[in-house]
Amino acid sequence: MPILALDNVSKKFGALAVADRISFEVPQGQALGIIGPNGAGKSTLFNLVTGNLAVDAGSIAFAGQDVTRLRAMRRCAMGIGRTFQIPQPFGKLTVFENLLVAAAFGANEQEADATERCAAILEETGLARQANRVAGSLSLLERKRLELARALATDPKLLLLDEIAGGLTEGECGQLVETIRAIHARGVTVIWIEHVLHALTPVVDRLLVLHFGRVIGIGDPREMMESEAVREIYLGIEI
Amino acid sequence: MVDRTAFWKAETRTRASSLFLGAALVLVAVAIAAPAFVGRGALRDLFFILTMLVLAQSWNLLAGYAGLVSVGQQAFVGFGAYAMFAAVSLWGVDPISAIVLAGVAAGLLALPTGFFVFRLQGAYFAIGTWVVAEVVRLSLAQWKALGGGTGTSLPAGATRDFAPVAWIQGLFGVRPAHAVDILTYWLALALAVAAIAFIYRFLLTRQGLGLAAIRDNELAAGALGVDARRLKWAVYVATAFITGLTGALIYVQTARISPDAAFSVVDWTAYVIFIVVIGGIGTIEGPIVGVILFFLLQNGLSQYGSWYLLVLGLIAILVMLFAPRGLWGLFADRTGIQLFPVRRTLRQAGPKPQTSDSRGGPHG
Numbered sequence: 219m220p221i222l223a224l225d226n227v228s229k230k231f232g233a234l235a236v237a238d239r240i241s242f243e244v245p246q247g248q249a250l251g252i253i254g255p256n257g258a259g260k261s262t263l264f265n266l267v268t269g270n271l272a273v274d275a276g277s278i279a280f281a282g283q284d285v286t287r288l289r290a291m292r293r294c295a296m297g298i299g300r301t302f303q304i305p306q307p308f309g310k311l312t313v314f315e316n317l318l319v320a321a322a323f324g325a326n327e328q329e330a331d332a333t334e335r336c337a338a339i340l341e342e343t344g345l346a347r348q349a350n351r352v353a354g355s356l357s358l359l360e361r362k363r364l365e366l367a368r369a370l371a372t373d374p375k376l377l378l379l380d381e382i383a384g385g386l387t388e389g390e391c392g393q394l395v396e397t398i399r400a401i402h403a404r405g406v407t408v409i410w411i412e413h414v415l416h417a418l419t420p421v422v423d424r425l426l427v428l429h430f431g432r433v434i435g436i437g438d439p440r441e442m443m444e445s446e447a448v449r450e451i452y453l454g455i456e457i
Numbered sequence: 458m459v460d461r462t463a464f465w466k467a468e469t470r471t472r473a474s475s476l477f478l479g480a481a482l483v484l485v486a487v488a489i490a491a492p493a494f495v496g497r498g499a500l501r502d503l504f505f506i507l508t509m510l511v512l513a514q515s516w517n518l519l520a521g522y523a524g525l526v527s528v529g530q531q532a533f534v535g536f537g538a539y540a541m542f543a544a545v546s547l548w549g550v551d552p553i554s555a556i557v558l559a560g561v562a563a564g565l566l567a568l569p570t571g572f573f574v575f576r577l578q579g580a581y582f583a584i585g586t587w588v589v590a591e592v593v594r595l596s597l598a599q600w601k602a603l604g605g606g607t608g609t610s611l612p613a614g615a616t617r618d619f620a621p622v623a624w625i626q627g628l629f630g631v632r633p634a635h636a637v638d639i640l641t642y643w644l645a646l647a648l649a650v651a652a653i654a655f656i657y658r659f660l661l662t663r664q665g666l667g668l669a670a671i672r673d674n675e676l677a678a679g680a681l682g683v684d685a686r687r688l689k690w691a692v693y694v695a696t697a698f699i700t701g702l703t704g705a706l707i708y709v710q711t712a713r714i715s716p717d718a719a720f721s722v723v724d725w726t727a728y729v730i731f732i733v734v735i736g737g738i739g740t741i742e743g744p745i746v747g748v749i750l751f752f753l754l755q756n757g758l759s760q761y762g763s764w765y766l767l768v769l770g771l772i773a774i775l776v777m778l779f780a781p782r783g784l785w786g787l788f789a790d791r792t793g794i795q796l797f798p799v800r801r802t803l804r805q806a807g808p809k810p811q812t813s814d815s816r817g818g819p820h821g
Binding site: 268270289290291294295300302306307308309310311312314315316318319320322323324325326328329330333334336337340349350368372 | 464465466467663666667669670672673674676677678679680681682683684685739800801802803
């Protein structure tokens with residue numbers, strides 16, 4: 219049974235189809251990369267999967283259960299964790315408290331039990347020294363790490379990463395990729411939207427290419443990158 | 458067996474807060490004994506301060522934490538007051554039971570009004586709450602048994618013949634009217650202490666943390682499993698209950714009600730917002746500082762007529778410009794002192810276990 223299955227999912231903003239009959243499945247434990255030019259509907263696809271946006275048509279199943287009509291908070295509690303492309307920290311709470319919210323609500327843990335796990339996640343994501351700092355005062359890299367740490371604190375079965383490596387330096391990007399690799403190695407299914415292709419391709423098992431809200435290909439990352447259609451879409455972008 | 462002793466813990470208490478707790482207990486003990494050594498005038502002033510403090514704490518929870526900026530809290534003050542009047546005057550209920558009933562009635566009123574106002578957001582929510590308050594005022598102004606548009610008084614003896622009042626008379630050797638003032642003062646003190654304790658305890662719970670997350674970023678809170686809709690409803694109903702109790706208590710003391718006074722947007726909402734804004738929104742300390750300043754301003758400027766309102770407005774503008782987090786916020790930013798700390802600080806409680814790879818900690 220796939221952990222995530224989309225069947226003919228469609229969404230329109232006015233006359234613009236941002237998701238056009240999208241169907242694909244993600245087996246448990248796989249890492250799927252999603253690429254596509256700006257405006258292809260990648261983040262919209264995440265919003266539809268997490269419930270931040272409602273679908274116009276089609277259905278979404280998570281771990282065999284239809285979640286199409288469930289609210290975002292319910293889907294999170296079931297095990298769908300996400301990061302946002304533009305970091306959305308709880309600015310007046312500390313880094314630790316940001317994680318505590320995710321653990322208490324997303325993973326339904328008591329605060330006392332969650333403390334240990336949150337501390338471990340902070341160490342893993344390189345935020346241990348910032349634990350008691352107010353999230354509003356973090357740098358871009360730290361905010362990106364917080365997005366990841368907070369998603370992990372919900373104890374996800376499926377982790378959706380939205381351009382987590384964007385805007386980072388080469389070195390920062392490398393550290394982040396190592397962390398994501400370790401998370402995936404623990405058996406967490408990962409779906410990762412990314413423009414930084416050299417970060418994405420070594421980690422993912424399959425690659426999905428999205429263009430104008432439509433899936434134009436899904437398969438082995440190397441084959442996808444070499445396909446005619448992808449080269450055409452990414453013309454001018456270094457692969 | 459593996460030693461699972463936690464080596465990380467979350468702390469909220471600070472040195473200042475522990476000292477303050479001790480001082481606050483002494484202050485409350487002194488306040489309970491106050492009727493023995495202060496006169497009726499001072500008791501009435503303290504009653505005013507305490508009831509405004511409860512209204513301010515309640516509005517602060519609603520607007521400062523849940524982000525629900527209501528300008529219609531007078532709906533619950535007035536409704537609570539009218540419910541108490543009905544219970545005492547029409548159904549012969551004793552005043553204290555009537556106050557509790559009034560709180561419940563105000564909480565129940567929040568269910569249908571919430572149904573309408575929760576469809577609105579931001580400024581529209583604010584306007585919606587005001588409209589609701591006007592609808593409730595106009596409806597109760599039709600209640601002829603309680604004086605219609607001109608209002609009515611509590612029946613003579615409704616409070617004076619009440620057993621606790623007789624007991625207070627005996628205890629302090631005072632006249633019945635003075636004994637009523639002592640009783641209402643004690644009730645206001647109990648209500649203020651209970652409201653602050655309840656709000657503080659709530660903010661320290663899991664739900665309180667969720668509320669802070671919603672305040673900071675509702676989109677992210679939802680994506681992390683926080684049920685924003687349910688929490689906002691809970692806060693809206695709880696603050697309606699507290700506000701209704703306070704409204705009923707205020708009108709037990711004044712013993713006379715009219716729709717215009719009981720549903721006054723200036724008295725029960727504008728002044729309350731002033732108190733919270735100048736003291737510091739989103740903190741428990743803020744409304745305490747704000748209500749003291751408000752009382753001092755009101756007394757100091759009472760002989761200057763409408764200049765008083767102009768000065769209040771000017772102070773509110775100045776505070777918003779130069780200390781947007783209020784006077785307490787300004788003080789707390791400089792000193793780091795928090796009397797009611799809600800921040801969970803992560804501390805190492807014991808030595809780290811020796812592992813070959815320390816990155817993941819005990820769960821890694």
